[in-house]
Amino acid sequence: MPELPEVEVTCRGLRPLLTGRRVTDVVVRNPSLRVPVPGNISDLAGEVITSVSRRAKYILLTAGPKTAVIHLGMTGHLSVVDQNEPLKKHDHYDFILDDGKLMRYNDPRRFGGLWLPEGDPFSCAPLLGLGVEPLTDGFTAEYLYSRLQTRNCPVKLSLMNNVIVVGIGNIYASEVLFASGIHPGRPSSEVTMNECRKLVSVIREKLEESIRNGGTTIRNYAQVDGSRGEFADRLRIYGKKGCPCPVCGSPVQSVIVGQRSTFYCSVCQK
């Protein structure tokens, strides 16, 4: 599923298609998601969408006084299509729009979620306690260093820990550690201040480069218009087990860290 760049690309694709549109109805076809579609989602009907934004890997869709919070899980996908678009397997819900189109959520693995919190959306369960956004000024080397100092888990897990920094998932964790020359299994507390400087700058570069390229499509992910994310062609280490390291040529290694496949070069990363 989508990591930060894929969610950001989805937001940017949705924004011009949804902003200013009235939601005339909400059709829930299959509410069964990891976080089931709430009954009050139909409260959105009649409201005009005023903004589409993102916090971590959550999409925030504000309509009138309400904000729907959408998570794509591993395989969730949002598209905006004509109202006569034929249904596909795993189409879960539609927001019907006043221009003859609808926004449709499809999710084969059903790991996604949908919330319509009462009151301040940032106070609702999934958004509470999230760490810093990596593309904001608050994400500094000093901040990262201070958070890594107190942990002994592998640095890869700290980068994927939403309490520290949000939006970095399994693909980008391997990519940024490779680009920073840091072994994914290194204890977090042994990462130096200089390495944190490198990490912060590489994380910004990689996420922004991916957003510019429409995100990463390995299997399911697609942009709102259905096109693939071209950053897949720019991955340097993720999924490259046995291939020559793009820097030194030695074979890319694969190891399980935190129950997730992890890719690294044993020569370039220490």
Add this chain to the structure above:
DNA sequence: AAAGACACCTGTCCGC
């Protein structure tokens, strides 16, 4: 408090 295991699902791919 932190880390690890596991659960939630379906689809796809690979080896036998």
Add this chain to the structure above:
DNA sequence: TGCGGACAGGTGTCTT
């Protein structure tokens, strides 16, 4: 061709 097993972009919960 069929079948079993491994694996897939996330995250919440339970156990150590």
